[in-house]
Amino acid sequence: MNTNEFISENLDTSNLKTVSFTSKAPSNIALVKYWGKEKVQIPKNTSISFTLNACFTLTTLKFTKNSEEDVLPKHFYKNVEVFFEGKKKEDFKPKIITFLERIEKFCPYLKQYKIEINSRNSFPHSSGIASSASGFAAIAHCIMQLEKELSQILNIKLNDELFVKKASFLARLGSGSASRSLEGEVVVWGSHDKINGSSDLFGVKFPFKLHENFKNYHDTILLVDKGEKQVSSTVGHNLMNNHPFAEQRFVQANENINKISKILQNGNLEQFINIVESEALILHAMMMTSNPYFILMKPNTLKIINEIWRFRKETKLPICFTLDAGANVHILFPEKDRKTINDFITNELIQYCQNKAYICDRIGFGANAIRSIL
């Protein structure tokens, strides 16, 4: 795999002493799941997701140029400070340092700066919603804003296509699913012979016309369990090595990409529901059949799923669920049925959420730069 196009050498930082960039990046919800990877951050199968809108991370990176004697190679640790919701977060640092070390080769100018990261999420931190996708996408997007500015000083034009491609490439090195949070409305990550331009190295916009049925598609997230994750995604992905059903799973996921690609174009919601729900249950089945095994669903997760199935049978409305690596339930439905389904959710489902908490989200358009707030 050729990663040379992502190496930015010889950018001169001498004229940019102190500068801040802010980016806003959304979360995403996978329809065909990524579960299993090779080193470093190469997926075992292709995945596809809806980019979200209301669940996002807002991040400012403040770059302060090191003094001359500080410029020589130095461990990132001393040069990085991380703040989350205004508070210094030492425990967030190791993951961010690993990320910066992974991307250093591609962004050598970073070593010349002290970096202060200030971040906050639109959703509660302890909601059980993973913030690594939106978090790393936002950091990567800020870094690309710096790279663009440094390029401009040298009269090098960094075009929008390369900007977003490299942002996704960098974000992937923080968290695989983050590579799918730079663009909207539907993003594919992982090379697939039926998806033009797809790559293991970065996410690409779904290259076909999305059927009207999926415009404004809703994702209402029921917060069943706000606790810390029982299993980190790194551990979870690793459990797919030597998993007895892994090879079959990777083949199946790639077949499902083929199927869902057609469905997203033809708008067949019945088939959409079938693949999306099946993918959610397979993800959890993989966890339940790994060694060590674990169950991330809670009793209320199953109650909600059963209620959704009952309601769907009674009303024939195209409502379905998907799950992340946790107990929360994402309820997906089209804009045209919003009213009836919202009533169903508020009247019958939120009783199963912790403190009746839920988030109304919908399909969105990806990351963008925000005027600096520092």
Ligand code: PMV
């Ligand atoms: O990006 P990671 O390493 O946190 O993995 C995320 C995996 C799932 O959320 C469970 C599935 C997916 O494709 O997003």
